[in-house]
Amino acid sequence: MRKPAVVLLSGGLDSATVAAIADRDGFAVHALSFEYGQRHSPEVDAARRIAIALGVDQHKVVKIDLRAFGGSALTDDIDVPKDHTQSDTESDIPITYVPARNTIFLSYALAWSEVIGADDILLGVNAVDYSGYPDCRPEYIEAFQAMARLATKAGVEGNGATIHTPLIHATKAEIITLGVSLGVDYGLTISCYDPDQNGSACGRCDSCLLRSKGFRDAGLDDPTSYQPGVRG
Amino acid sequence: MRKPAVVLLSGGLDSATVAAIADRDGFAVHALSFEYGQRHSPEVDAARRIAIALGVDQHKVVKIDLRAFGGSALTDDIDVPKDHTQSDTESDIPITYVPARNTIFLSYALAWSEVIGADDILLGVNAVDYSGYPDCRPEYIEAFQAMARLATKAGVEGNGATIHTPLIHATKAEIITLGVSLGVDYGLTISCYDPDQNGSACGRCDSCLLRSKGFRDAGLDDPTSYQPGVRG
Numbered sequence: 325m326r327k328p329a330v331v332l333l334s335g336g337l338d339s340a341t342v343a344a345i346a347d348r349d350g351f352a353v354h355a356l357s358f359e360y361g362q363r364h365s366p367e368v369d370a371a372r373r374i375a376i377a378l379g380v381d382q383h384k385v386v387k388i389d390l391r392a393f394g395g396s397a398l399t400d401d402i403d404v405p406k407d408h409t410q411s412d413t414e415s416d417i418p419i420t421y422v423p424a425r426n427t428i429f430l431s432y433a434l435a436w437s438e439v440i441g442a443d444d445i446l447l448g449v450n451a452v453d454y455s456g457y458p459d460c461r462p463e464y465i466e467a468f469q470a471m472a473r474l475a476t477k478a479g480v481e482g483n484g485a486t487i488h489t490p491l492i493h494a495t496k497a498e499i500i501t502l503g504v505s506l507g508v509d510y511g512l513t514i515s516c517y518d519p520d521q522n523g524s525a526c527g528r529c530d531s532c533l534l535r536s537k538g539f540r541d542a543g544l545d546d547p548t549s550y551q552p553g554v555r556g
Numbered sequence: 557m558r559k560p561a562v563v564l565l566s567g568g569l570d571s572a573t574v575a576a577i578a579d580r581d582g583f584a585v586h587a588l589s590f591e592y593g594q595r596h597s598p599e600v601d602a603a604r605r606i607a608i609a610l611g612v613d614q615h616k617v618v619k620i621d622l623r624a625f626g627g628s629a630l631t632d633d634i635d636v637p638k639d640h641t642q643s644d645t646e647s648d649i650p651i652t653y654v655p656a657r658n659t660i661f662l663s664y665a666l667a668w669s670e671v672i673g674a675d676d677i678l679l680g681v682n683a684v685d686y687s688g689y690p691d692c693r694p695e696y697i698e699a700f701q702a703m704a705r706l707a708t709k710a711g712v713e714g715n716g717a718t719i720h721t722p723l724i725h726a727t728k729a730e731i732i733t734l735g736v737s738l739g740v741d742y743g744l745t746i747s748c749y750d751p752d753q754n755g756s757a758c759g760r761c762d763s764c765l766l767r768s769k770g771f772r773d774a775g776l777d778d779p780t781s782y783q784p785g786v787r788g
Contacts, residue, residue, distance in 0.1 A: 384624060392618050393664075393671045424667035427707045431663045432625075435656035439625045459707045467703035474696040475659045 326352035328381070329444040329488075330437045332429055333357050335370030337535055338448030338491055340513045341503035343378050345490050346446050348506055353380040354440060356433055360390040360425075366523035370514040377512055386432055390422060426459035430468055430487070437485050438478050446488040452495050465489050496538025504544060511547035520551050527554035558584035560613070561676040561720075562669045564661055565589050567602030569767055570680030570723055572745045573735035575610050577722050578678050580738055585612040586672060588665055592622040592657075598755035602746040609744055618664055622654060658691035662700055662719070669717050670710050678720040684727050697721050728770025736776060743779035752783050759786035 329351035333339045346353050355378075357371040368385060375383035426449065433445045449460040458464060465487055473484035491499050503510065515535040516525035525532050527550045539546035561583035565571045578585050587610075589603040600617060607615035658681065665677045681692040690696060697719050705716035723731050735742065747767040748757035757764050759782045771778035 386621060386624055388620060389618060390667065392616060393668045422667075423670035423709070424663055424704075424707055427666060427703070428660070428663040431656055431660040434659060435622065435654075436625045438655035458709060458712045461706065464703070464706040467699070467706045471659070471696070471699035471703045472656075474693065474699045475656055475691045477655070477690060480690045 326350055326381075327444065328352045328354055328437075328440050328442040329446055330354045330356055330433045330440070330442050331380075332433055332445075332447040333371045333375060333383070334448070335367035335374065335513060336448070336515045336531075337496075337503070337510060337513045337538075338450055338499060339371075340374045340378075340448075340508050340510070341499050341506070342446050342448040342490060343374065343380065344503060344506040344508045346444075347378060347380075351444065351446075353378065353382075354436065354442065355380045355383040356429075356436060357383070357385045358429060358432070359385060359387045360422075366519045366521070367514050369523060370512060373512045377509055384436070388428065388432075390425070390428070393423065424459070426457075426464075427468070430472075434472050434476065434485055438476050441478075443478070443483065443486060444488060445485050446490065448491050449489050450491050450494065450496075450499070452493060460492075462489070462492055465492070495541070496534055497541035500538050500542045500544060504542075509547075511549070515548070522549070524549045524551045525554070526551055558582055558613075559676070560584045560586055560669075560672050560674040561678055562586045562588055562665045562672075562674050563612075564665055564677075564679040565603045565607060565615070566680070567599035567604075567606065567745060568680070568747045568763075569728075569735070569742055569745045569770075570682055570731060571603075572606045572610075572680075572740050572742070573731050573738070574678050574680040574722060575606065575612065576735060576738040576740045579610060579612075583676065583678075585610065585614075586668065586674065587612045587615040588661075588668060589615070589617045590661060590664070591617060591619045592654075598751045598753070599746050601755065602744060605744045609741055616668070620660065620664075622657070622660070625655065656691070658689075658696075659700070662704075666704050666708065666717055670708050673710075675710070675715065675718060676720060677717050678722065680723050681721050682723050682726065682728075682731070684725060692724075694721070694724055697724070727773070728766055729773035732770050732774045732776060736774075741779075743781070747780070754781070756781045756783045757786070758783055 329346050331343045331346050331353050333355040355375045359368050437445050451461050469487045473479035478484045514523050515531045517529040517531050518526045525548050561578050563575045563578050563585050565587040587607045591600050683693050701719045705711035710716050746755050747763045749761040749763050750758045757780050
């Protein structure tokens with residue numbers, strides 16, 4: 325029997341790749357997605373399509389209300405910045421940062437992992453071609469794992485959860501190349517922070533620019549569906 | 557102006573005392589409660605009454621669905637154990653443990669603290685007269701704080717959140733004595749894991765037994781409303 329693992333699946337490129345890696349590595353994939361009042365809710369539809377395409381064991385979509393707190397362009401009525409990537413500007417944390425988002429997501433993953441008896445949690449954070457979010461850094465992930473092992477029954481009675489971040493040191497081009505070799509259909513994924521109702525990408529936000537550059541660097545065709553008049 | 561602090565307010569005895577401590581210590585109290593599909597939802601009503609009685613600056617009740625995962629007598633259709641406290645039996649973690657509950661609650665508190673610019677988060681965990689939950693221990697709280705400081709913009713750009721647990725080494729009797737001196741009306745609070753629809757306590761679950769003993773040890777009258785035929 326395959327060991328269960330919880331995989332955070334956002335509907336984006338990175339997490340789809342991580343789900344494929346978990347499957348390759350012999351895990352029974354328990355995919356976990358969130359509807360958090362985000363602008364880009366077509367992401368959740370994408371997560372559903374990816375979960376089906378991969379044939380995961382289980383896919384849960386949990387509704388949480390991050391809008392209750394506000395404080396981010398991804399959940400508030402603040403414009404998503406366009407036409408520059410984070411690295412073009414400051415090293416500041418961008419307005420698309422959602423306070424404590426990965427901490428909340430990982431906390432739910434931890435809860436579910438304990439209920440299903442999974443020792444492993446995988447997520448697609450990346451500290452190379454990323455948007456400058458503090459909760460994507462290796463030191464954050466290590467601290468979360470240390471906390472998780474003290475938080476849970478599984479940690480007290482055994483080893484507790486291991487948090488895997490197989491993409492943390494990969495470039496976007498490396499991620500795409502790996503995913504394609506594992507059969508990931510990136511046409512199903514959505515990276516855009518501000519997609520339209522059809523899930524078509526704006527081509528101009530930080531996340532679109534990183535994705536587009538990734539495909540170019542990998543020398544692969546970009547299967548992203550862009551909004552009318554936009555070129556990836 | 558008073559500094560803002562986020563206080564986790566469950567509607568129980570401990571968190572009501574912590575809210576009063578935060579107020580005494582000059583914080584503008586931003587109380588945070590959760591409806592998480594728990595059996596004892598009268599707790600949330602209690603949290604509302606306590607927040608009003610204390611005159612907090614703000615009180616948010618966030619709906620989260622821990623039932624989605626199951627795995628606890630507090631959220632599933634599993635009987636709550638009666639007539640013994642945890643210390644009477646094994647050192648095992650009891651069935652009323654909710655996987656990763658405090659981690660999820662603290663994650664939301666962390667998100668809100670960052671949005672309102674609060675450096676302080678207070679919660680009423682207790683490692684003395686407690687139910688044996690791993691996420692009530694000092695080492696867990698320290699690990700959460702270390703993680704939190706790496707997780708957030710506030711932690712990257714400044715010190716980040718400090719997690720205060722003023723009751724962690726106090727006995728239930730000490731907590732009650734302190735709370736009474738601060739004017740806490742414990743008649744508003746609910747500790748029971750299995751209250752009836754009126755919020756009256758069963759008098760027999762772990763939490764009721766600890767609370768009742770606390771009032772006896774403090775030499776104070778127990779204002780708890782018990783279900784018909786039950787004596788505290």
